[in-house]
Amino acid sequence: DAGVIQSPRHEVTEMGQEVTLRCKPISGHNSLFWYRQTMMRGLELLIYFNNNVPIDDSGMPEDRFSAKMPNASFSTLKIQPSEPRDSAVYFCASSFDQGGYNEQFFGPGTRLTVL
Amino acid sequence: AQSVAQPEDQVNVAEGNPLTVKCTYSVSGNPYLFWYVQYPNRGLQFLLKYITGDNLVKGSYGFEAEFNKSQTSFHLKKPSALVSDSALYFCAVRPYSNFGNEKLTFGTGTRLTIIP
Numbered sequence: 001d002a003g004v005i006q007s008p009r010h011e012v013t014e015m016g017q018e019v020t021l022r023c024k025p026i027s028g029h030n031s032l033f034w035y036r037q038t039m040m041r042g043l044e045l046l047i048y049f050n051n052n053v054p055i056d057d058s059g060m061p062e063d064r065f066s067a068k069m070p071n072a073s074f075s076t077l078k079i080q081p082s083e084p085r086d087s088a089v090y091f092c093a094s095s096f097d098q099g100g101y102n103e104q105f106f107g108p109g110t111r112l113t114v115l
Numbered sequence: 116a117q118s119v120a121q122p123e124d125q126v127n128v129a130e131g132n133p134l135t136v137k138c139t140y141s142v143s144g145n146p147y148l149f150w151y152v153q154y155p156n157r158g159l160q161f162l163l164k165y166i167t168g169d170n171l172v173k174g175s176y177g178f179e180a181e182f183n184k185s186q187t188s189f190h191l192k193k194p195s196a197l198v199s200d201s202a203l204y205f206c207a208v209r210p211y212s213n214f215g216n217e218k219l220t221f222g223t224g225t226r227l228t229i230i231p
Contacts, residue, residue, distance in 0.1 A: 004158070033219075042221070042223045042224060043159075043205065043221045043224070045218055045219070045220075045221075048218060055218075056218055091158055091159070093158075093159075101147050101164070101166045103149060103161040103164055104159075104161070104219065105161070106151075106158030106159040106160070107158050108157060108158050109157075109158050
């Protein structure tokens with residue numbers, strides 16, 4: 001299995017631009033998670049989906065952030081417009097959730113730099 | 116709401132010595148507990164988990180953790196540290212639920228450095 005795939009691995013953009021991060025979960029997994037990691041705030045859960053349905057988006061910072069999961073094999077996290085404080089490593093993770101006891105598998109992350 | 120505390124930001128251990136990375140948690144009801152490791156420029160990797168049963172769980176790379184319900188702790192241990200164990204370690208918890216859909220809460224991480 002290729003594991004969780006994220007693209008791009010690195011993204012450098014200017015303030016005000018739209019940024020789209022992509023994730024392909026492990027085949028057969030039914031839960032998908034978007035996290036953000038920074039030195040200041042550590043690891044934060046932004047949103048998670050179960051069976052393609054958003055379950056908890058309380059971690060999404062503000063309306064500039066949106067996430068979609070149109071099918072079981074693809075998800076996007078979009079930031080529009082981007083700001084320098086959005087600079088972070090964004091991780092996607094997936095799991096087969098049968099009751100909360102299965103571990104999450106993380107992708108390699110996308111390092112976002114907003115200038 | 117659940118929470119996880121990793122009281123030590125940094126732990127230094129000499130190679131060959133035993134290591135412990137501490138974790139305490141707060142959750143309503145029974146917990147599911149996890150340890151993850153993050154190497155530089157990589158995503159988190161699952162190490163081990165406690166769901167139910169034996170309080171001592173064994174995981175990858177020779178790591179183990181002991182669930183202590185009375186102390187609400189889940190400390191990570193290894194009998195003999197290797198330089199390659201140097202990494203960032205995260206403890207995480209989620210409550211037991213019949214319905215699933217409970218999010219995983221991570222601690223702030225502990226940076227483990229093994230000194231040759």
